[in-house]
Amino acid sequence: MELRQLELLLTVIEARGYAPAGKLLHISHSAIHRQIRMLEQELDCPLLARSGRTVQATEPARLLVDLALQIRQEIAEAERRVSDLNDLRQGCRRIGTSSSILVSFLPAVLQRFSKKFPAVRLHLITGVADDLIDDLLAGKLDVTMIFNPSDLASSLPKVECEVLYHEAFDWAVGKGHPLAKRNKAGLPELVAYPLITLPQRSHLRRACDRLFEDKGLVPRVITEVENEEAIDKLIEINMGFALRSRRRPANAMIRCFRTQNRAIECEVGIVLPKKNYVPRAVTEFISMCREVKVPSG
Numbered sequence: 001m002e003l004r005q006l007e008l009l010l011t012v013i014e015a016r017g018y019a020p021a022g023k024l025l026h027i028s029h030s031a032i033h034r035q036i037r038m039l040e041q042e043l044d045c046p047l048l049a050r051s052g053r054t055v056q057a058t059e060p061a062r063l064l065v066d067l068a069l070q071i072r073q074e075i076a077e078a079e080r081r082v083s084d085l086n087d088l089r090q091g092c093r094r095i096g097t098s099s100s101i102l103v104s105f106l107p108a109v110l111q112r113f114s115k116k117f118p119a120v121r122l123h124l125i126t127g128v129a130d131d132l133i134d135d136l137l138a139g140k141l142d143v144t145m146i147f148n149p150s151d152l153a154s155s156l157p158k159v160e161c162e163v164l165y166h167e168a169f170d171w172a173v174g175k176g177h178p179l180a181k182r183n184k185a186g187l188p189e190l191v192a193y194p195l196i197t198l199p200q201r202s203h204l205r206r207a208c209d210r211l212f213e214d215k216g217l218v219p220r221v222i223t224e225v226e227n228e229e230a231i232d233k234l235i236e237i238n239m240g241f242a243l244r245s246r247r248r249p250a251n252a253m254i255r256c257f258r259t260q261n262r263a264i265e266c267e268v269g270i271v272l273p274k275k276n277y278v279p280r281a282v283t284e285f286i287s288m289c290r291e292v293k294v295p296s297g
Contacts, residue, residue, distance in 0.1 A: 006071065008035050009039065010065055013057045017055055045058070045060045046058050046060075047060060093120065094125060096124075097146065098146065099229070103228075105145075108293075113288055117281065117284065126226075128199050128201045129202055131201055132146060143271070149162070149270070162270045164289055167246075167268050169244060169264040170244055170257060174239075177241070180255040181255075190259075194220050199224045204266060205224075207266055270286055272286075
């Protein structure tokens, strides 16, 4: 009995015939028939019984099918382990995130990862959450780190999410802004001024919109940009107010304050496509994200 014969038998049973099995394996059905006939002669028992245009497994064949499936799983597991070893010795993994998370959290993770796995390159791509998720589902990214990943739980069953920590935000204005000398301001006061924010495909933007919607307020959005550095520049020249992460470095040209003495919080977490196998380099990266101490805000 040869492994190749077991694979042929399993394929014929799964395809319910010699001809469809031949098409799947790109070999003639007569060659498959010959190998199975040799196996039947070796075991001295019939393995397949015809039923109209299809074939069905006999009881001995079902025993062999169980064996073939077990061997197939063991081979797949061996291939996965070899792939895992290779994955940590070479290659490139693509990680999508926001520029804010990249600056405030990921440096410590990247430093650890590159020290432990110097041969693995991490290709970092920044963008807004919806665009990153689109790239993840299209196979262009291996993993993403975004704000409020739980927002995806009901709308995207093809992904799985894990919250790592919470990011706090304050409202920010330039030193010359009318609210610059205030320690706090209510949302009704804020909407009197222009809002600088991220695009609507950003989860942080949607969290900001919900804050105002809950109070029945509609802010006047004047600028939508993807980069926090650009937002800071617009705040500095008093173009409007914006949310600003408390982990961002202090800026002498920017004044931050809270509403009702409370910071605005968003989840920060990992999003992966749901699949049976996750590359070892990705699981190691995620493990390090869990271990890294989150910097205080």
